[in-house]
Amino acid sequence: MACWTTDHADVHWTNLTEPLRLLDWEGWGRAPEGFDAATLYAYTLLQPGAAARVRDAFPVLGSPAGLTAAATVCAQLLQTVARGDNLALEDQLRTWAKDLRHC
Template sequence: MWVGLEAAATICGVKKPEWFQGATWVDQGRDVVWRADEVELVTAPVVGAIEEARALPDSWWEELRASLTALGKHATERVGMSQKHLTRRITEVFGDVDTHVDEWATSHTDVHWGNLTTDGHLLDWEDWGAGPRGLDAACLWQASLTDKDLAERVRREFAGDMNTRSGKLAQLLQCANAVRVAAKRGESTPFSEAAQAAADDLLVELRPI
């Protein structure tokens, strides 16, 4: 049963829709349990396109940094990204890499331009939990890879997390996801090509000489 929205109501200092109440009921005919949540209506549109992201003001970035910093400090027993999953995905795509994560932080786990609004709200809280430090920044970075300037902006804004070992592993994970999707489709994409190039640099840093 998905309770991420309700559980996220305890998080302070993060700009997100307020959760009001939830209801669950059993559908005997379909042998399933349904859940509905009532949350604050956010009227600002999602950022969505990279073109819109490029135009975001400095104040927007400052607010997102504050939200992710507060989120990272929130204590939780929820797991958003496990060591096992990270290791499996990275080694599946890139082979032998030391994937041990040495720093963990509470993460949203799905920060991309479709989950961020133009007024700074962070949407979609079903899967939040502990993850490698820098995971959220890495998610947004991967979503920006087709625009070098925007991807660099993300790296600059969240350098404190992304330059750590765990942050680099989080970036490599996102690269692995993009490369893996393209491989399954049988053709490269602008995202997978940019991800492979970024992964080549990350692997030089993460693999012992």
């Protein structure tokens, strides 16, 4: 059973600043543990090196809770692809979805 936590719910590179601050909080709320990490991971899929660094930085991604979060994020982003958004990520998201089915 996944643990739900308070999350930003839209963590990607344009919502992060240096020094570290999170911007754009309109979607925050409760989500499966690891949701923010899975979202950031999803938006790094086009840069395999960065994706590996995100996975290393957030060990929750390899946990059962993280798998729930990853599946949720992947499904949500595939829905955006179906609406014509995030088209550059489509192939990587489909590969990720296949990988998640085998976990």
